Amino acid sequence: MKKNYKIKLSALLLFILLSISLMCFANLEDLAVYNIAFISTGIGIATFSISFSFLQYQFSPYKALLQYVSNRYLIYCYAVVFIAIIPLINLIINKTYVPAAGIFCIPLLIYGAILLPIISIEECNPRLLMEKNLGMNNIFRYLNEFKFVDKAAKEKSEKLEFEWPNETPLHSVTSKYNTNVIANDIFALLCNVIELALKNGDKITYERAINNYFLLTDLCVDHEIVDYKSGSRFAINKVVTDTFEIILTQVVTAKNIPLLSIIIYKTGDFVKEKAL
Numbered sequence: 509m510k511k512n513y514k515i516k517l518s519a520l521l522l523f524i525l526l527s528i529s530l531m532c533f534a535n536l537e538d539l540a541v542y543n544i545a546f547i548s549t550g551i552g553i554a555t556f557s558i559s560f561s562f563l564q565y566q567f568s569p570y571k572a573l574l575q576y577v578s579n580r581y582l583i584y585c586y587a588v589v590f591i592a593i594i595p596l597i598n599l600i601i602n603k604t605y606v607p608a609a610g611i612f613c614i615p616l617l618i619y620g621a622i623l624l625p626i627i628s629i630e631e632c633n634p635r636l637l638m639e640k641n642l643g644m645n646n647i648f649r650y651l652n653e654f655k656f657v658d659k660a661a662k663e664k665s666e667k668l669e670f671e672w673p674n675e676t677p678l679h680s681v682t683s684k685y686n687t688n689v690i691a692n693d694i695f696a697l698l699c700n701v702i703e704l705a706l707k708n709g710d711k712i713t714y715e716r717a718i719n720n721y722f723l724l725t726d727l728c729v730d731h732e733i734v735d736y737k738s739g740s741r742f743a744i745n746k747v748v749t750d751t752f753e754i755i756l757t758q759v760v761t762a763k764n765i766p767l768l769s770i771i772i773y774k775t776g777d778f779v780k781e782k783a784l
Contacts, residue, residue, distance in 0.1 A: 510759065512630075514744045516623065517623075518585065518618060519619065519623075523615045523619040524615075524616070526615045527611065527613075527614075527615045527616060528611045528612075530611045530612075531612055532609050533610055533613055534607070535616070536604075536607045536608055536611075537595045539607035539610075539611070540603070540604065540606070540607055542597075542607065542610075543599060543603055543606040543610075544608065545610075546595045546607060546609070546610025546611075546614070547595045547599060547606065547610070548605055548606045548775070549610070549614060550591070550592040550593075550594070550595055550596075550613050550614060551592050551593070551596075551612060551620065553614070553617040553620075553621055554588045554589055554591070554592035554617055554620070554649065555591065556618070556621065557588060557591070557620050557624045558585050558588060558623035558624060560621075560624075560625060560626065561581075561585075561624035562623050563626065564628035564629050564632065565577065565628055565631075565632060566648045566653050568628075568632035569652070569700075569704065569707075569708045569710075570589055570632050570704050570708075571572055571577055572629065572639075572700065572703065573632070573634060573697070573700055573704070574635055575706060576634065580627065580631065581624075581627050581628055581631055581679060584620070584623065584624055584627050585624065585736055586736065587620070588620040588624065590614070590619055591613050591616050591620065592617060594609050594612075594613050595609040595610045595613060595732060597609075598632075599779050602752070604719055606619075607617075612651055616646060629779040632712075634651075634704070634705070634717070635712075636719050637697070637701070638697070638698070638701060638716065638717065640728060641694055642657050642720055643695055646692075646694065647694065647724070647727055647728065647731070648693050648731075648733070650690060650692070650728075651691070651728060651731055651733045651744070652733060653690050653691070654743070654744065654747075655733060657690060658684075658743045688690065688697060695721075695724070695747055695748075695751045698717050698720060698721050698724070698751070698755075699755060699758075701713065701717045702714060702717045702718070702721075702755055702758055703758055705717060706762045706764060706767060707762075709764075711766065711770075713765065714767050714770065715770055715774075716754070718770060718771055718774045720773065721751065721755065722774060722778045725748050725778075728744050728747075728748065729741075729744060729745065729748065756771065759771055
């Protein structure tokens with residue numbers, strides 16, 4: 509991610525340099541007759557770049573991972589639209605400024621046309637989504653919220669215990685899967701990534717997701733926030749085992765032997781590391 513950021517910044521600086529160079533060498537007085545062309549060209553490039561980049565969302569096999577268009581993508585789209593209307597704004601203020609504004613903005617809009625599809629591809633990339641959501645800050649936030657929700661659920665359950673002497677206690681009747689709903693649940697994200705990777709036959713993403721599951725398991729179970737006293741250790745262990753059951757069921761149902769062998773070997777390695 510950092511490397512990509514440096515490449516994008518370097519490219520932006522080159523296009524800014526190109527814009528400044530064109531302004532220095534152009535005869536702005538002679539270009540005044542092309543005011544309408546400068547305005548329409550900028551708006552046309554912006555329309556094309558936004559429309560084409562949005563198609564990347566539509567055709568992405570992993571678009572189901574996104575609940576909405578990302579804020580990052582929208583910010584870049586707004587920036588492109590703003591740059592595109594700068595010549596039009598100059599036409600209203602003083603039409604003699606339009607050629608300079610057009611010459612400066614068009615190379616930047618070309619850069620935007622290159623950048624926006626890249627941004628949309630990155631936002632739909634499951635590996636980048638996992639990398640972003642598996643940061644230590646996100647895991648800390650998830651565990652804090654999980655502990656709070658789990659505590660609230662237990663308190664509610666205790667208030668609803670009104671069983672008769674001869675019947676099965678309500679606290680013994682548990683759901684097969686964890687029912688605590690957490691916003692931006694990391695384990696749910698991994699399940700969704702694995703499901704889509706199986707559908708698309710994406711071995712690399714599937715293997716990365718399995719590795720991330722075991723990494724997340726280690727970080728969550730061993731985190732200091734999760735303790736036995738509050739009971740959150742048992743709850744998070746249940747989430748881990750439930751998630752593993754879902755993942756295993758997905759690959760078995762898909763009848764994909766090569767990908768099934770990956771989870772078998774990864775599970776074996778994980779167990780061996782814990783045993784040593």
